[in-house]
Amino acid sequence: MDVGCADCSLLSKLKFHRHCVELLAGVDIDCAAIRQRMHALAPLTCDYLQPASRPLTIELYQGSVTEREPCTRGFDLVTCIELIEHLEPWEVERFSDVVFGYMAPRAVIVSTPNAEFNTLLPGLTGFRHKDHKFEWSRAEFNTWALGICWRYGYTVDFTGVGEAQDSSVGFCSQIGVFQRHPELNVPVNNTPVEATVYRLLYKVVYPSLQDNNIFHRTLVSEVIYRAECLRRAWEEEEEEEEGVAGQTVYRCGRSVHVPLLRVWACPRVQALCADLHHLQEVLLGDSRVQLDANGGAVVLPGDEQEGEEEEEEDCGREEFAMRPAKCNIEEDWDAEIG
Structure with missing residues (x-):
């Protein structure tokens, strides 16, 4: 005081x-x-x-x-x-x-x-x-x-x-x-x-991690961020050399799966949650993050799906731009000038 x-x-x-x-x-x-x-x-x-x-x-x-x-x-x-x-x-x-x-x-x-x-x-x-x-x-x-x-x-x-x-x-x-x-x-x-x-x-x-709501929100946000970082690092390695040995991130269909163990190994995540089982329980009860059927990997949307959606939207815009505009209003230039 x-x-x-x-x-x-x-x-x-x-x-x-x-x-x-x-x-x-x-x-x-x-x-x-x-x-x-x-x-x-x-x-x-x-x-x-x-x-x-x-x-x-x-x-x-x-x-x-x-x-x-x-x-x-x-x-x-x-x-x-x-x-x-x-x-x-x-x-x-x-x-x-x-x-x-x-x-x-x-x-x-x-x-x-x-x-x-x-x-x-x-x-x-x-x-x-x-x-x-x-x-x-x-x-x-x-x-x-x-x-x-x-x-x-x-x-x-x-x-x-x-x-x-x-x-x-x-x-x-x-x-x-x-x-x-x-x-x-x-x-x-x-x-x-x-x-x-x-x-x-x-x-x-002040907000603190002793508040359960703040703790859960901070932990989930950190997990999503770390998973995205691991996904980007894997994609960069994939571009440089196809079929990287011992890769820790894999694609399943159009989704990218990041092993939860790899996310939990990040120092910031471990500082927030020192127990892997507890981390899994927190993530299973949160709608902002998706885990696979076994709960062992974080599922992220793939870039291909996003690219296809953007391509479809672009095609729609181009098709709309090529359509001739129809106008039922007859213009009277003489009257307008008068």
Whole structure:
């Protein structure tokens, strides 16, 4: 969960890490900032053509990070990027209790401007942004972070944004990476909480192979594609040398039969379905692919049949074009000119 997600720029990058993320959530008090870019989080065409093996859900909420919300509990990671400096000092204490005490994620990443770096920013007087309520020095940030660790059972590592100029100035923005200590007892807050205080603005579920319908459609499409590739490769070899030894594709009448074992041997098909018997069961129950009587080969229409149909259509068009046009309307040129 990204608290203070604003225009969702961080979530837009994290959505591409499908191998390790199953739920992304963002919350911000400014719903206009979320709505400006929230549709950029929608799935792309490639997400439907090649669904990932893991599911991904993205949820965006309007709400304050100083309020307890049940849906914010249970996250592995909470990020707070350049947010706390926008809070009033009394709100920082409330924010700390909500994030570290109530939400209690396994890890928290907090970044905030480093006030000591401001001397290197030309023309800057005061804070970096008009909405900043404060900007901490490194000592002030360290004091707050270590207090969090002592109170809520976390450890922290300090780093920063960009490259540190020197020991007297430090990073442009300072970062604290908090890890909940597994051996420490985290305080449990039993205060009654309202059912819902956040407002859901946007939710999208990405297609994944864990959905049976999507899995079957993807598998069948891949089988048809691989069968066509094998058929084309065989036809090219047949043109070069008639009667290729050990051919794995054969013609039966006007149809082309591609052994299912050869299709299943393709790495992409095996990645989708590791069992040949299961693959056969899926294909037998789908009308988009035809198997032979034994269920051991994929039957594809031959090019000869398609060519004959096209030839018949062409002949029909030529015959129609050669017929004299009959017209019962008598033209009166004199009347037309007049």
